[in-house]
Structure formats: structure tokens, C-alpha cells
Amino acid sequence: MSKKVAVIGAGFAGLSAATYLAKQGFEVTVIDKLKKAGGRAQVYNNQGFSFDMGPSWYWMPDVFENYFNDFGYQVNQLYELIKLDTSYRVFFNKKDAIDISSDWSKIEDVFESIEIGSAKKLNQFIKAAQQKYEIALDGFIEKPGISLLEYISVKSLMGAFQLDLFKSVKSLVASHFKHPKLRSILEFPVLFLGAMPKDIPALYTLMNYADLKLGTWYPMGGMSKIVEAMVKVAKNQGVKFQFGKVVQQIVVENNLAKGLIIDDELQSADIIVGAADYQHVDQYLLPKAYQNYTHSYWEKRIMAPSALLYYIGLNKKIKGLEHHNLFFDEDFEIHGKEIYDYPKWPSKPQMYVSVASKTDTAIAPKNCDALVGLIPVAVDLEDTPAVRKEYKNKLIHKIEKLTGVEIEPDIIFVKSYAHKDFIQDYNAYKGNAYGLANTLKQTAVLKPKIKNAKLHNLFYAGQLTVPGPGVPPALISGKIVAKEIVKLFQ
């Protein structure tokens, strides 16, 4: 008889783990407290507008392609994926913006126009970033991170220096480029990994290759199309779903996880995958004696930031913005310190605004735009209506200042989203948005382990364990945990 697996959480990691396990013959059920799959990639619909509430950047298209290929599909059979050009716009000030094209020669031109000789250096830099990307994806990123020995055989360790594990992104970028604008463009992608460029191993300049060479993509209809595709593929493999069900407890008997308490009833399982936030599964669902880590361990983790988000329905088409827009008009050193070093609401934040309706007119009513504003903020801040109002005004003012376009009179509605919502919706530790920061001390074997040390049949997946935050890593996380389970139980 096939073994029963219960997966807690229908985010990208839970969906991925479930689908790989079902393919191997396990009887898999995914349980999620929300009404729909997708985890942090929920959709907010209002008055004909549709907003991606979480992820909006589709990078590393090869990871998605490989994922769906593993189940006999190609991405283009499941959703329409288009490459954006312009990839994104970076504002440094009013009337001072740079467009990052999907055309490499145009990127070279932009760099050269800002710093003479930088196009050549960019090519060297990106070549090294490509090597890192290829080494990482060819093994390194799929390691379960249980033991250091795993890494010894990886081509990667040929490796540790080529990978620049022991330099920071900041120092590597600085050794190639002088101009602050170029440095910000090259440092920006690692912000997805939840730490400052000075604290992230330069291995992660592989993200520059993903950004500038592989490009920025968009699934027509929004990021939820990926989720719908994953659910379809999962169901085809036989995965069952229970939505709107809160897992209250993991039951342990005779040193084995026996099942889950849902609606005060036991659902038995032979194997459990906790693909909700690791800290929640570990600290709230398990009896203390079986927790993988202590309260103080979690207190000492460096969490990736939370986010203060605004979903804005606008009664006009806004000029001056692209699909993705980065507002780098403030000093990120200060903003970064206010996220990590002395956490507080940022005095002069950098911001990100997406207008997906520029690409996808179907997600907003005719002649309207759907805007999402995002401000990265420290975790665990006091999230009050007054603060949300203050930053809403700052965001609107900033958009108006940098684009020179008035928007306030055309706003139909604004919905905000921050710490309290992340905790309520996702049981997010300290209200984090992006999981655990990918600092050197929290990389690979140094991340919370995918396997419970005391319960042979309890595993963890998702953005707080290997390989880290982001949608592509979450897909890979599910695959890693599934492989480990297959190895041990089949």
C-alpha cells in the first residue's frame, strides 16, 4: 500500500513537494488554511481590478520550465509567458531614470553612457555571474543542506573561489564599477534574498545573470497563472487538496509523527511535510520535546524583510511608469540600516511600484491601471492604521514626484497589507514577507534543516529552509524535500 503524505501549506514549496511525491506513488494530501492555493501569491480582486498580492517578478524561467517538464508539460501549454521589454525602469530622481532593456547591447550602452569602460567590465562580471548560475543550478542549489559532505563532490567546490562564497556582493560589485547608479542596479537583485549586499555572499551575483541576461518575464493573467498550472499538474498526479483548513497540531506517538489535528480531528499520515513557515510548524504545531529548534534559536535568525504593500485601483492610465519600477531616489544604506540594524519604520524608504496592467490590460478596467506599491520594511514592527496612512501618502507623493503625473484625484481605492496580514494569513514569523535572509551564516548547511532531528518522518520545505526565498527556490525546495523522502521511504 502506498504511504500517505500530508503536506501543510499550498504555497509553491508545498505544491512542488506534493507533486513530486505523488509522481513517485505516494498518496498525497495538501492542507492549507486559505481558500486557494499559492500561499504568498494570492490575488486581490476589487471592482474589475486584479492584483498579484505577493511575487510579481518572474525570473529564472528555466527553473519553471524544468519543473513543468518533470511532469511532462511545457510552460507554454499551461500559461502564456512573455518577456518584458523594458524589463524594468530605475528612477534615481525626477526626470532621471534608466530603462533596463531585454536587449543586451542596450544594457551595455546604458552602462557605457554612465561610466566609460563599464560595458567591458559588465561583460566580464556577467560571464562570472553566468558561471555561478550554472554551477548553482547544476547541483549546488538542489542540495538538501543536511551535511557538508554533500558539497564536497559538487563541481561547485572546484568552486568555492569561483563561486565567491567568501566575498560579499557589495565588494564584488564595487571592485568592477565606481558609479553609484551602476552599483545600485547590480546590487538590487540580491534584495530579493532578504539581506543587504554587504552581507550576501557574492555567489548570489548569479542573480545578475538571471536579471540582465535571462530577463524579466510575465505570465499573462498574473503570477496566479503559475499557481493554477501547478495545481492542475498536481491533481493530474493524484494530489488531493483541502482548502480553508487550519492545521492545529502535529500529533506524535512513539517518536513518529502520526498525523495532523484539523478541525479538532486526527487525520493520520505516514509522512508529514511542513511547507508553511518553518518557525510556525516547528514552534506552534509540534510538542516542545520534538521541536527542531529552540525559541532563542529562532530569535537569533536574521529574517528577510517584511513588506508594506498598497494595491491601488487607478481611474486612468498612468504615464511615466513601466510594468516594473524601482524608486532608488533615497539612500539604501540608511533604509537598509532601518531594516536590519536598528529596526524602525523607514525615514526615507526606497520603493517599488508595479503596473502589470501596462502589459496585461485584462487585469484592470478599460482606461484604468492596477498599481502595486511595495516598501521593504523591518520585521516585527508595530503595524498600525496611522503608519499605513502615513506611508500611503508618501508612496502617492513619490509616484507623483518622480513621474510628474498627478494620481491622487484618480484613485478609486487603496488596500494596504503589512505585518498583521502576513501573520494572520500565513502565520509568518514576525510578519516576514520573504522568509529567512540568505546571509553567509544562513546559507546551505547553516539553514534550518529540512528534516526533523527527532522525528524520522517529519520534513520541512519553503522559504525558511534550503535553498531560500523566492518563487524559483520554493519550487526547488519542494523537489529537494521530495527527493529526500523518496530516498528514505521508498
Ligand SMILES: Cc1cc2nc3c(=O)[nH]c(=O)nc-3n(C[C@H](O)[C@H](O)[C@H](O)COP(=O)(O)OP(=O)(O)OC[C@H]3O[C@@H](n4cnc5c(N)ncnc54)[C@H](O)[C@@H]3O)c2cc1C
Ligand atoms: C510581497 C512579496 C513579494 C514577493 N516578490 C517576489 C518576486 O517578485 N519574485 C519571487 O520570485 N519571489 C517573490 N516573493 C517571495 C515568494 O513569494 C516566496 O518566497 C514564496 O512564495 C514562498 O513560498 P512558500 O511555499 O515557501 O510559502 P507560502 O507561500 O507562505 O506558503 C505557505 C502556506 O502555508 C499556509 N499555512 C500556514 N500555516 C498553516 C496552518 N497552520 N495550516 C494550514 N496551512 C497553513 C499558508 O497560508 C500558506 O498558504 C515575494 C513575497 C512577498 C510576500
